[in-house]
Amino acid sequence: MTSFTDAEVLRYTAFSSDPAGGNPAGVVLDASGLDAARMLAVAAGLGYSETAFLTEELEPGRAYAVRYFSPVAEVPFCGHATVATAIALAERNGRPVDLVFETPAGTVPATVTVAEDGTYRATLTSVEPxxxxxxxxxxxxxxxxxxxxxxxxxxxxxxxxxxxxxxxxxxxxxxxxxxxxxxxxxxxxxxxxxxxxxxxxxxxxxxxxxxxxxxxxxxxxxxxxxxxxxxxxxxxxxxxxxxxxxxxxxxxxxxxxxxxxxxxxxxxxxxxxxxxxxxxxxxxxxxxxxx
The missing domain is CATH 3.10.310.10 (Diaminopimelate Epimerase; Chain A, domain 1)
Known part of the structure; x- marks a missing residue:
């Protein structure tokens, strides 16, 4: 866990079960106290291509508002950071979960499953393309x-x-x-x-x-x-x-x-x-x- 004073940042990789593979993302599970400038600063400090910030729990344990920041700008949606966030939430709860993320681009459901070997896997459903x-x-x-x-x-x-x-x-x-x-x-x-x-x-x-x-x-x-x-x-x-x-x-x-x-x-x-x-x-x- 990385600490940026007022934000605890988890680090996950997405699309690989190997931490050295896939795409690393920052995940802030409680960003309710952060404004956009602070979120951007956290993303820049971490240096990954994207960091996801859960800004509000809309339905306990299930639905969240989320924002995404690269090191230089906010983006409307990020798939790998969504996968990383979903897996972080499932690991915190210790079980498979069905989630809904309210993103700036629209509503994105995500489902996390856990294999017999303990590997977590997340699947998101896009907005209308x-x-x-x-x-x-x-x-x-x-x-x-x-x-x-x-x-x-x-x-x-x-x-x-x-x-x-x-x-x-x-x-x-x-x-x-x-x-x-x-x-x-x-x-x-x-x-x-x-x-x-x-x-x-x-x-x-x-x-x-x-x-x-x-x-x-x-x-x-x-x-x-x-x-x-x-x-x-x-x-x-x-x-x-x-x-x-x-x-x-x-x-x-x-x-x-x-x-x-x-x-x-x-x-x-x-x-x-x-x-x-x-x-x-x-x-x-x-x-x-x-x-």
Whole structure:
């Protein structure tokens, strides 16, 4: 547990049962006494891509208001911090739980289960997603910032902006090597993302019919890359359904963080007849003194 004077910050990783894998998040289970400036200061002090703050218990043990901060700004929704928070609450209660989070982006239910080996796993259900076109000029600017030639994109996956709580530009690489070689113009991409109100870029490569490798540049959050991105995973599921790349009822596996040395796995579930996307994965407490 990390203490920031008036806030006790728990540290969890999401989308991995190994504390050294997945995406680390800060979790403040009682942020009722913190204003936005203090929450931002706590997130900046911790240095993770996101920290979640439970600002109010709306229904005892079940429903909470939550806000999310990167080291430099508040964001409307964060999937991996939601998974981390749900698992932190389940561990505190010592049992599986069904939760509801009232986020700035809308209502997000989450369910936590506990396996026989003691591994906690959380699954969130996104807000209503949507997918929109990106202009040719904005796409060209994104590719220039990434230093990706247009010919390196996979033509089977048209570029789109997808939302499932936050906005993400989806770009599909034609090869695994293209995805692995990520070195971009931080300031140039930041400027474009602010103009388009993007939280991350969801860069993807399809390994097989239901398996993808993904990476998420996150310069607007003050970090080069997010190791495992639940909000982008939900948006990506909505995108794949919208462009007809997957069946209406399917479970997808997203591998993320391998190129950063923090491997994680996200499960993305699309259900026929339900517009919302479910994203799940394991999580674990990060021991004190660990990164």
């Amino acid at each position: 949507r997918v929109e076109e990106i202009s040719a000029d904005d796409l060209a600017e994104a590719l220039a910032a990434l230093d990706w030639p247009a010919g390196d994109l996979d033509p089977a996956f048209p570029p789109r902006i997808a939302f499932a709580g936050a906005r993400h530009l989806v770009l599909a690489a034609g090869t695994r090597e293209r995805l692995a070689d990520l070195s971009y113009d931080f300031e140039r991409l930041t400027a474009l993302m602010h103009r388009l109100d993007l939280t991350t870029l969801q860069l993807a490569w399809r390994a097989d019919a239901t398996t993808f490798h993904v990476r998420d540049p996150f310069p607007v959050g003050g970090v080069v890359e997010d190791p495992a991105t639940g909000a982008a995973g939900a948006a990506f599921g909505a995108y794949l359904r919208e462009v007809g790349s997957v069946p209406d009822d399917v479970v997808l596996t997203l591998h993320q963080g391998e190129d950063m040395g923090r491997p994680g796995v996200l499960t993305v579930e699309i259900r026929a007849g339900d517009r919302r996307i479910r994203v799940g994965g394991p999580g674990a407490r990060i021991p004190d003194g660990s990164a």
